[in-house]
Amino acid sequence: MKHEDMVKSLSERVPLLKKEWLGIYRRMGEHPHAPKWNTLCGDRLFEADLESVRSFEGKLQKERLNFRELPPESIILWCSEMERRSQWFESVLNGIDIKNDWCRITPMTRRDMQSKLEQIVPLDADLSRLVVNPTSGTTGHPIPAPNHPAAVGCYDPLIQYALRMNGLNTDCSGDKVAAIQICSQQKTIVYHTVHSYLEGAGFAKINLEQNCWRTDESSAFYINDMHPVFLSGDPYSFLDYINRGIEYRPESILSTAISMEKIVRDKLHGYFRCPVVDMYSLNETGPIAYSCPHDPSKFHILPNDIFVEVLSGTGEPVPEGERGEIAVTGGRNPYLPLLRYLTGDTASMNYGECSCGEISPAIVNLGGRKLVLFYGKSGKIVNSIDISGIIRSFPVYTFSFIQRSDYRCTLKIAAGGELTSRSAKFMKEKIESLFDNEIKVEIESENILLKEKTMPFICELEL
Amino acid sequence: MKEGPSIEYMLDRLTAIPAVFMKEFNKAGGSGTGLELSAIVNDLLLDTGDKPLNPDEIKKLENSANKKNYRKLIVILCHAYHDLFFLENRPEPGLIRKFFFSQKLPALGAVVDSEELFISDPDRREELCRLALDAVNLFPGGEDEKRAKERLATLDSIERKKILDRTREAQQRAREIREAMLRQEAEEAASKMSRE
Structure with missing residues (x-):
């Protein structure tokens, strides 16, 4: 591809692209051992989107949300606003005093999201910016969730926060590769790009599957030469990484999609010798919680614009320590406001400040999706x-x-x-x-x- | 509310509307063989013991030609009310006038293609008869107030139009969302550093 064509193609996907970001982009894309890229992708952020991501980041740091069984005032206000904008909220909250009758609110289910999406999407939402991120579908309920680039852009500050709380001190922004996402699948999209929020730092999604590379050793050479600050992936892909003998060790490991058993965590920790951060995240909700640095079986609520509760089969919050189904309210996806959205995963809640310094409540005994x-x-x-x-x-x-x-x-x-x-x-x-x-x-x-x-x-x- | 004539009685009255009531209106300020709305309304008001129209009300009627089917609905109602029952059992003064100048009739006129439907279509005819009784605090003879209100609600053209509009809007919105989702699933998503 000619240089001008490459710049044009990238700036369509990274609208805030700067000339000085092209160096890292080309280095990632044109490396002699680069994967056989099969798609193009970018953050799709415009100036106003980036401002909203930065504003979200500021609040994420300064306004940590501490709540117990009932939602904080900010979530009540948000629900009231949504009642005027979403038919779903209007009908479910009809005759309900949000603050006093919270437990009477009928939870939203994954089936609702599949079959009544048009009622959930706010009437005034501008659909022109809608994107659909694929899900790995590990839940058995593949939900193609609509999203907005600015909401997807908030993954970066959320991930950075979780990594920092787990001891990552290196700045991920600027002229470097911030992360490589490791996949180990027979088929998936692979691409490289730069992220505006991280001042043009590079990111690549790669697949360890042999037919995605030029030679048997290419994946190891490539990852080593890219020197990413952290690696993201799921436990299976990290185990495959270790089995392939890839030696590069990043400064942090971020695991998502499948729950990580202790034995796997220990293995990753032993191999990579760096913090291993587990993140509970769903396509419909975005990141929900991250593993505590002091007790990785405990997941602290990550964003400060969601309310998480654990419900019984009748929609009542269960007492602290008892197991129930995780329900999420709030979020920043303008197409998918959540109201007691039942994630299908079970856990119990743990309230109070943690020894790690985090004040947000924690999810414990998370029965997430297992690696099979x-x-x-x-x-x-x-x-x-x-x-x-x-x-x-x-x-x-x-x-x-x-x-x-x-x-x-x-x-x-x-x-x-x-x-x-x-x-x-x-x-x-x-x-x-x-x-x-x-x-x-x-x-x-x-x-x-x-x-x-x-x-x-x-x-x-x-x- | 009091008991009025039966709904069948009102329906018969409406069906028997003389052809002259369905003629065109005379142009404002003009003369001719067409209908003179103010005169028809005045006759009814006086015969049912009310005051005649004041100049403002006459002007309102004259300036209402742009309200679809509104004037014809008033003419049809004048015929319905100009019945022995109402002449002998005069409604409370002001109620008919209030009904004629309410927002209800323009809204009702707007949801049908032609005012003739209020004569020819059984449901619309019944709706208009029930509205006419309800406006003067009567319920149909042989029914009770509750049943009358329920029946009127089921026939409510304006509400039905609102529901249809809302359904249409919801369907349109669902179509837009489905199309946007399909379009975007086929395209690239926004880059993110973790997966679910």
Whole structure:
């Protein structure tokens, strides 16, 4: 690509692009061992968006939110405003005194988000800036959530905050590679870009899968030469990184998408010898909580514009320490205001200031989405993210994928009439190809929606 | 509220409207063989024991030609009220006048294509008869007040139009959101350093 074309293409995706940011961008893109990039991406931030991200960052630092079972005043006011703008809020809050009747408010479910999205999106929301970030779909409920570049831009200050609280002292901004996101999937998008919020610091999303690189050693050379401040990814991708013997050790590890078992954390910690930060984050909500530096099994609420509670099956907050379903209210996504949104994950709450200095409440005993691997008969490992990636591209509401002890796989799906038998067959063939066609996949359609708490991935193989 | 004539009685009265009531209006200040709205209304008001229209009210009626179907609705109602029942059981003075100059009739006129629907369409005809009774604090004979209110609510054209408009708007909004989502799913998202 000619230099002028490259600049034009990048500035369409990074509208605030500065000439001095091109150096790092080119270094990442044109490195002799760079991945085979397959897409282009940018932060899409305009000046006003960046200002709002910076304003969010300022409040994130200075106005930490401390609450207990009931929402703080800022969340009540926000709900009142939304009542005037969103049909969902208007109907759910009809006849409700938000402050005094909080527990009577019907929680929003993932099914509502799938089937009644138009009621949730505020009537005055300008759809022209809408973006849709893909989800890895580890929950069994693939939700294509609408988002806004400014809200996505807030991931950067949230991540920076979580890393800093866990001991990262290095500035991620400026002429350097701030982060590389490690994926380990058969297929995913890979790109490199620069982030305006970080003054043009570089970011790359890469896939360790061998066919994404020029040589067997390219991934190791590339990561080492890029020298990213931190690596992000999921536990499986980090384990794959270690198995491949990639030696580069960043200053911090940020793990998301799949819950990290203690044994995995210890392994990562031992290998990377740097803080390992776990973040609880959903596509629909953005980052919710980060692992405490003093007790990583505890997750402090991260943004200061959300209210998190743990509810019983009847929508009542459960007492501190008791397990229930996590519900989130608030947020900064202008297309997706959340009102007691049930995430499908279970945990208990822990209130009060922590020894680490954080004053926001914490989620403990988080029963998030587990890492599940499937196997071909010749030993090939298939990551659940690859399977959900395929299912996500079809109109499926919920699913559950089970591998039996004899290797046979069953995919139970709940889908609308949009999923034809032809496309279901196509989906089955694509999943079978992940297993090099050694394994047969049976698709079972459920007449009723699968229960929200159905485990999305189950492997019964005993290896 | 008091009991008035039965709804069937009112419907028969409305169906039997003379053709002359459906003629065109004379132009303001002009003369001709068409309808003279102020005169028709004045006749009704006087015959039901009310005061005649004042100059302001006459002017309002003359200047209401741009309100769709409004003037014809008044003419139809004049015929409905100019019935022996109302002439003998005079409504409280001011109620008919208040009804004619309320926002209800222009709004009602605006939701139908033609005023003739209030004669020819059974639901619209019943709605107008019930409105006419309700405006003078009467409920149809043989019913009770509660049932009358409920029946009127089910026939409410203005509310129905609002619901239809809201449904249409919601459908349009849903379509816009779906289209924006599909368009954007096919394009690139905004870059972020973590995944879910």
